[in-house]
Amino acid sequence: MSNNEAPAARLEGLEDENDTEVFDVGMFESGTVGSGFHIKNNPKDLYQRPDIIQRTGHGVDIRCTLIDVVHGAMSADSDYWATILVLQFRFDPQKRARRVAEATIELCFGASDANKNLPEIDAISFDGNYSFLSSKQSETITKGCDGNIGASYGADLGASIKWEKTVVRETADATTICGGKLVVDNMPPNRIAKWTLLENKTLRTGVPASIRVAVRIKRLDEAIFTCLPRLQCKADKWTTLKTFFGGVPEDDPVLLKPELKPTNKLMAYDTEELGSVDLQMLSDVTFTTMILDAQK
Template sequence: METEANAETVNLELFEAGGEEGSDFHVFNISDDHYHRTEALQRTGAIDISCNLKKVVHGAISPDSDRYATLLVLQWGFKPQHNTRRIAEATIELEFTPSADGGDVEVERISFDGSYSLMPTTQSESVTRGAEVSLGASYFADLSIGGKWEKTVDSVSSDAISVNGGMHLVNNIPPYRRVKWTLLENETQKSGIPASLTVAVLVSREDQEKFYCGLGFTCKTDKKTAAQSFFKKIPKDDPIIFQPDPREKGKRPHRNILYGDDELGSVDLEKLSDVTFTTIVTRATKSRE
């Protein structure tokens, strides 16, 4: 952990992807054929953090394309256990890696690619600047006048919660295989990042071999959260194993896995994505007969 002026940095590494012998992460997949793990990541503590694999579609970029494709949707949740706890900044990373027998995997598109603002706010300020002045005997023979000139400057500042996303190379070697999203709180309000972020990723592949997705997470919290044990445990997660072959169901098959869509390149990823700051329950009062 690295302490800064108003926040604590907690770095949960982007762990090695694959599954080869000798990897030093703890095993959380049930077996080598535990495909499309629903519970992608989970941390518990002053702030609970989770990532669930909501949907996966295996198919092709287009009917006339020579590239296979996979569409995946992940939902991240950030739930403070106390009203005074908050995450000021969070960075999510995914890294895709082919299996030992598979061809290359490339990130084609992601949702929230670029800079996005949520719930913008404005704040007005009036600043008064002044200086003492004196008019002496050179102007008035027997009178000295002292006073203060003042100038008021009105300014309006704006701020917002922001989501910044992008695709990146690994070790400066094409193609894109890593994606990253950064969430920043509204610094004026200091009310934390959104409670939920749903993102979509489209990757293309050379073949129908299985591939992997490693997850990473870094965040900055308020000082009270940092002073406590932020996470009860920080496990090293197995990567999610994706199996495009519909004949290989594996253990505990995910019910939201689809196969055979050959037009994944035309899917609007933004329609599959969402940002939620908080959920309001409008019918919380119930009567019993």
């Protein structure tokens, strides 16, 4: 194969399930070889890059942005340092009827140096099961069969029977978000924050267009630590992977430096009492943004 020839598409991990296809946005790039579509750290500005993930080319643009990073202490009398991160994930369809039916978000935290203490996830927003955009519908199911009975020995006698059973039931469905904390390699402490987004299968409206999540990290020192994002999506069958060529490294881990000042975009944080911040108040879910006064 010549140097100018693109390698054969290698869609590892691709699965078909009904009308959906699975793709891992952390493992592929869109475009030709060398386009480098994964996000790398800027050597001139290594720490806390705002653009975590950017993926296009599936009929759906997928982005993750770091909104707020605040370093401080769990409380004034605590022995632990703390960090709060707020991230926003966006799933923007670029064509009609395109959607992401399911998304799994993972943030894995680690030490930048093997000799340093591991950070621990203290709390996350959307911890547990949450539902939105609920719907109900009635279903009628009819089951039955036909049969014949008759006399033997050629007697001209017979009868037909028919049995039917009708069941009317009401089914409920909703878009759901399920979050939790996990360990790495079966070894504490909890270092993975995970959220699973599932669409309302009845309405097929896709996952929310935007979700904002928050994480609080508990630390034993002021050393630089890392956050490695991973995002896996299941899309409708029309949202294809036709422009993917080869595998590329995952996005660079986000380097978090406790010496940096708080960003304070969503609120003014008390850096001496980060343990008392309500993470759910920093979070948000948006299905679409309506412009009510567009006509002028």
